[in-house]
Amino acid sequence: MSPRTSLLLLMSLIWFAATPAQAVQGWMPSAPRQEIEARLSRLQADPDGHKSAIAAGRRAAFFCVNCHGDSGVSALQDVPNLAGQNAYYLLVQIDKFGDGRRKDAFMSGLVKVLKPDERFNLAVFYANQAVPPTPAKNPAQAASGASHFARACVGCHGAQGHGTREVARLAGQRNGYLMTTLKNYRSGSGLRADPRMTGVAQRLSDAEIAALASYLGTLP
């Protein structure tokens, strides 16, 4: 963990300690799937509602910016961009942190203080932010990542790496986060577990993971 991340973690723990203990206990799942999907599609047909969800999400993100950056573009390699991520995927991940299907020392606690409406607005806000691509440091490595991606990943993540619904957007994602995440799926440690990803990740070598991460960062 970098000194900057440690400092943020410390600040966050202080913030936590200041929130009512009652709010931190237990987990209230977001609405059932169909309800979330219906609510997201209603917003597409409601420009004013869409705008106010984004504005409310931006307000609720005042604390997230410490790690995920302004508008969800992270400056830290081990923290993912949330900008441009699919709203439904973000809500599923928040539920996974909340009920223990995904584990992170910090995020698993934090999501418990977010109310369902805040989660929804945060997801809509982040989904509507732009994420800039990062040029590859090693173009040959990125090219090998591109061909591996075309063989093994496009079927679910799409040719541009934008994903769909609960399949994550990978385009423009942070290099360090992508590598750690693929290794977490591969290791079977339970930090990340999803049957659709575990099998795929178990077939990846370290070199392939590095190449894929380098390529995915370059995608707009």
Ligand code: HEC
């Ligand atoms: C102290 C730093 C920190 C803060 C503050 C923080 N996060 Fe995170 N967040 C992380 C880290 C680190 C991860 C990656 C965890 C992992 O490896 O699984 C993460 C992951 C996530 C993910 C999963 C993204 C993905 O691509 O799967 C979501 C969603 C998320 N955070 C939302 C939020 C929201 C919303 C807030 C504010 C309410 C917030 N985070 C505040 C550090 C932070």
Ligand code: HEC
């Ligand atoms: C069968 C469909 C499928 C295939 C094939 C697949 N993925 Fe995934 N991927 C998913 C799903 C679904 C998720 C979300 C899983 C979860 O909730 O943890 C995901 C999540 C991820 C994540 C986590 C993103 C984040 O923001 O945390 C990464 C990284 C990833 N995939 C990379 C890859 C790569 C690289 C390949 C090819 C080697 C690949 N995936 C192939 C379905 C797939």
